[in-house]
Amino acid sequence: MNPSNQLRISTMIRALQESILPAIRDDAPLAKEQAGLMMGHLAAMAQQDGRERDVQAREIVLLSDLGNALMTASATENRLTAQREALQQALNTGDKVALSFAIERLMAVTDCSKEFKQASASLVLAFSEAHTNLGRSWFLPMGFDPADCDLATVEQQLSSGN
Template identity: 45%
Template sequence: MNPSQELRLRTLIRTVSETIIPAIRDDAPLAMEQAGLLVAHLNVLLEQGNREQEVDLFNSAALKALAGELLNLSSGEIALEREREALASALGGDYATLSFATERLLASPAGSFEFKQRSMLEALKYTRKQNQLGRSWFQGTGFDSSPQSLSSVESLLAVGS
């Protein structure tokens, strides 16, 4: 019988917490800090329960939604035709290609002032969504300055789907 992923992570956490950390000398604060980081990240892995694929799907859907909105906003922007065509073509491709095409459209110096304003607002909405999920994803490390303001990963994924 193979031990479950959860059991293995819990065993590692207990070993580091109960055996390794107590054995670290007082004059080794860096080693103590690194051991604490290891325990924090193991706890995060335990909490996340192999949800990477769900997060990847969430991120992909959010980027596709942003790209679609940028295509709508840039309709009629003749100066952006090349960037629009590249973005439309990238919609059927992989995440990295779509991401670069989206960035190229957003970074283009061409386009009307109205497009730039509206597209930046859409980009900020996207960024806030990504930031919220990223902060929630690593909430278990204890590094966030306002963890009480964070939603659970589960609720964010449910809203985003």
């Protein structure tokens, strides 16, 4: 018999809950905390099994959307020509790291119009919110956010594209 990852993870969680945590002495709060964190990670792994690539792909989509929006917003910025060309190359490759650096280099230029500064700041903030919410959703099983928080699940974010 070859048990599934889901079965193996649920068995580990049960062992932590029923055997390991009760055996930790009261004068070892760090051990209790670490065991609790381990249970949270295992619960997250059980919920997210097989979704890692989808989340990484969503992160690239969010970053590409930001890059494309910045290309549009910077279209009339003559002083950003080199940065725009680098950003376009990064967009063409779809490489997350290259895209991140190209966006950062574009945003680092201070000699541009007030309109672009305002527009780009809004675009980056919107990206940051979407990216942060995806990360928060990913770690929701860990209990870092309250259970009743108004946060879309990873599944909902992946299916809606928001």
